[in-house]
Amino acid sequence: MKLQYSKQAELLKKFTGNDFCFSCITESSKFSLPVVQAVKATWASVKNGLSNPHPILKESRKLFRAFAGKNADLLTDEAGNAKIAKGSKAIPEYMTVSVSLSPAKSGETGLNFCPCATKECEAICLAETGRADMSEVITPARKKRSQFLVQHPQHFITVLNHEIHLAKGRAAAQGKKLAVRLNAFSDLVWEQYAPQLFKDHSDVQFYDYTKIASRTKKEMPPNYHLTLSSTGIQGKENNWNEVRQHLDNGGIVAMVFDAKPGRGGKGAEKLPTTLRDKQTGKEYLIFNGDDYDNRHLDALVQGLAPGQGAIAGLHLKSPNSVGFEKQVAKAKNFVVHYDSDIVEVG
Numbered sequence: 001m002k003l004q005y006s007k008q009a010e011l012l013k014k015f016t017g018n019d020f021c022f023s024c025i026t027e028s029s030k031f032s033l034p035v036v037q038a039v040k041a042t043w044a045s046v047k048n049g050l051s052n053p054h055p056i057l058k059e060s061r062k063l064f065r066a067f068a069g070k071n072a073d074l075l076t077d078e079a080g081n082a083k084i085a086k087g088s089k090a091i092p093e094y095m096t097v098s099v100s101l102s103p104a105k106s107g108e109t110g111l112n113f114c115p116c117a118t119k120e121c122e123a124i125c126l127a128e129t130g131r132a133d134m135s136e137v138i139t140p141a142r143k144k145r146s147q148f149l150v151q152h153p154q155h156f157i158t159v160l161n162h163e164i165h166l167a168k169g170r171a172a173a174q175g176k177k178l179a180v181r182l183n184a185f186s187d188l189v190w191e192q193y194a195p196q197l198f199k200d201h202s203d204v205q206f207y208d209y210t211k212i213a214s215r216t217k218k219e220m221p222p223n224y225h226l227t228l229s230s231t232g233i234q235g236k237e238n239n240w241n242e243v244r245q246h247l248d249n250g251g252i253v254a255m256v257f258d259a260k261p262g263r264g265g266k267g268a269e270k271l272p273t274t275l276r277d278k279q280t281g282k283e284y285l286i287f288n289g290d291d292y293d294n295r296h297l298d299a300l301v302q303g304l305a306p307g308q309g310a311i312a313g314l315h316l317k318s319p320n321s322v323g324f325e326k327q328v329a330k331a332k333n334f335v336v337h338y339d340s341d342i343v344e345v346g
Helices: 006-015 043-050 058-069 084-091 119-124 138-151 153-173 197-200 213-217 240-248 294-299 322-336
Strands: 020-025 035-040 096-101 177-181 207-209 224-229 252-257 274-277 282-286 312-314 344-345
Touching: 043 153, 058 153, 058 282, 084 096, 096 153, 119 322, 138 153, 153 177, 153 197, 207 294, 213 224, 213 240, 224 240, 224 294, 240 252, 252 294, 294 312
Parallel strands: 096 177, 177 207, 207 224, 224 252, 252 312, 282 312
Antiparallel strands: 020 035, 274 282, 274 344
16 A cells, blocks of 8 residues: 555545545556545435536546456446336336435445435335345445445546547437436435436436435426335335425335236236325325336326326335245334325225
């Protein structure tokens, strides 16, 4: 490990933000730009870095590859996400890519990437029930991207911006529009951290799911669609009041039901088609949200009336090693059961 001169340290600190504390600055034998080992970081430092892209794309790309691997990318294509891949067949007009970061609390960064995640939500997180728990590659890659975001936010946003440009070209070559899901597993407030991203790519449709209800009450960039994720309708960690308000305001809500997904050639259990609030008597449409992931198209695809809110129903996913019944027990009140005292499903 070789310490660099103070001028080099000052230059690097300028590029990565002033809120970092450095334990040391090291130099990679394969890359001329020093790599930071951050021992302390805040979301304020990340926001500061993301709002000030690095001026040299070549340096940012080299640093990312040195950090995450020579073939690493920030964007995951459709084939890398099972649900998005399924949706690409149902919605062929769009090519959809995503940013896969670590979910919830990431020990590698010390920061919480899902600030409103509940214990029950974390217990059945898709990052652990999907391909991630069967791969020695996918989970480390998410961690590396998350570390890169925290340690090198200016370089991160520079690489992300470039990869979106490249993805637009690939989509155009296929005669498609580009959609980008920035939070495949995380819940970062991108409209605050990187507002210029939506302006620079005004021809791209961005969308995300979020458990941060306050985000859905604020004005979003016109090309950024948010779906509010339900944490259940009963129990201490439920957000039913926020969900109900979002539905009444014409929003889309993602809600997991106690219903088996299709597996091993067996079809998925049928989801309910309506949910009635027993307190207000209001009834909300439920459609199968597992058919495609592009929630920004729900009003069009489902034929919703202007201002009509609706629920994207989701089947409870479970890894083969756990089984559905055990997964239901882990999920507890996160999933909506059919015998609730608060709502009636049919």
